[in-house]
Amino acid sequence: MSEIAEPEVLPSVDHEEETEASESLEPGYLVICWDDPVNLMDYVSHVFQKVFGWTKEKAEFHMLQVHKQGKSVLVRESLEKAEHYVHQLQKYTLHATMERD
Amino acid sequence: MKLIEFDGKDYLFEFGERERQWFFEILGRYPFIPVSHHQLSKSPDEAESEANQKLLEEAMAEQRAENKKHVQAMLHDPGRFERSESITRFRLNSGESEWLLQILNDVRVGCWIQLGQPAETKKWKVDVSSEAGSFIWAMELCGYFQAVLLESLNA
Numbered sequence: 001m002s003e004i005a006e007p008e009v010l011p012s013v014d015h016e017e018e019t020e021a022s023e024s025l026e027p028g029y030l031v032i033c034w035d036d037p038v039n040l041m042d043y044v045s046h047v048f049q050k051v052f053g054w055t056k057e058k059a060e061f062h063m064l065q066v067h068k069q070g071k072s073v074l075v076r077e078s079l080e081k082a083e084h085y086v087h088q089l090q091k092y093t094l095h096a097t098m099e100r101d
Numbered sequence: 102m103k104l105i106e107f108d109g110k111d112y113l114f115e116f117g118e119r120e121r122q123w124f125f126e127i128l129g130r131y132p133f134i135p136v137s138h139h140q141l142s143k144s145p146d147e148a149e150s151e152a153n154q155k156l157l158e159e160a161m162a163e164q165r166a167e168n169k170k171h172v173q174a175m176l177h178d179p180g181r182f183e184r185s186e187s188i189t190r191f192r193l194n195s196g197e198s199e200w201l202l203q204i205l206n207d208v209r210v211g212c213w214i215q216l217g218q219p220a221e222t223k224k225w226k227v228d229v230s231s232e233a234g235s236f237i238w239a240m241e242l243c244g245y246f247q248a249v250l251l252e253s254l255n256a
Contacts, residue, residue: 037222038213040244042251043206050199083141083153087160090139093206097143 028101029082031074035066036095047092048074051085076101102246104253105190112198112253116189121182123242130239131172131204132165133211165207172204195254202250209243212236 033044041063048059052075065072074096075085082098089096102120106113116124136158142150175181175197183190193201213222215236222240227233 036210036213036218037220038210038218038240039206040247040251043202043247046202046251046255086141087157090157090161091164092203093134093210097140099142 027079028076029079029098030076030101031082031085031089031096031098033062033066033072033074033089034095034097035070039094041067043092044094047089047094051088051092102249104249104256107253107256110194112193112195114191114193114249114253116191118187118189121184121189124246125176127208127239127242127246128172128176128204130208130211131169133208134214136161136165138210138214168200168204171200198250198254202247202254205243205247205250209240209247212240212243216240 033048044066045056045059045063048054048062049056052059054062062072062074075082077085086096086098102114102116102124104112105115139157139161141153141157181192213219213236216233225237227237229238
């Protein structure tokens with residue numbers, strides 16, 4: 001992104017339009033955590049805090065979403081970052097996958 | 102197992118003798134989850150999914166082999182466990198505690214897979230001396246050790 005944007009030479013309106021277009025074209029991958037009956041709720045919440053650096057409140061919100069709704073979309077990221085997060089979550093043995101948005 | 106002391110760097114835990122034996126037996130089972138258990142994606146039509154899945158499995162296998170070495174090194178490190186009569190004290194730093202959580206959860210989830218991935222994990226009706234009983238025993242013990250670790254890490 002930093003290689004494309006040239007804010008010094010573009011009018012501010014044009015720059016904003018270009019940024020919006022660029023973001024909408026950026027391929028995104030959703031990192032999803034799925035419910036299972038074996039991972040402890042406190043453990044899942046702890047893992048979310050460690051992997052994403054979230055607050056306890058945010059981690060618990062997503063943990064409860066997983067528990068009650070069967071899954072939670074945790075983040076939307078580039079392919080590389082999404083793969084990284086899925087790998088991190090799977091290191092902790094959580095049921096995590098990524099899907100193209 | 103209980104937390105005795107945290108000095109800002111290391112956690113000092115204490116085991117009774119039976120707990121120590123259980124702890125060693127549980128960790129001796131690592132790794133317990135088949136590498137193919139983890140799926141990168143649920144979309145089978147992704148063009149690169151098969152290649153990416155293979156890469157994931159290779160990475161997981163490599164990491165588990167490394168973890169297994171560390172588990173064995175930890176269990177056989179005489180400086181790690183201080184035994185006196187029926188009590189054993191056991192020291193871990195924060196990073197090791199985080200790592201141990203992963204190891205214990207691998208065994209816990211692995212036991213659940215061996216049990217057929219039942220949806221209900223609270224009401225068991227099995228012979229405790231059976232193979233299934235052994236998996237349930239290990240699963241519950243892992244949960245117990247994890248709960249102590251989590252409580253210590255979040256205290």
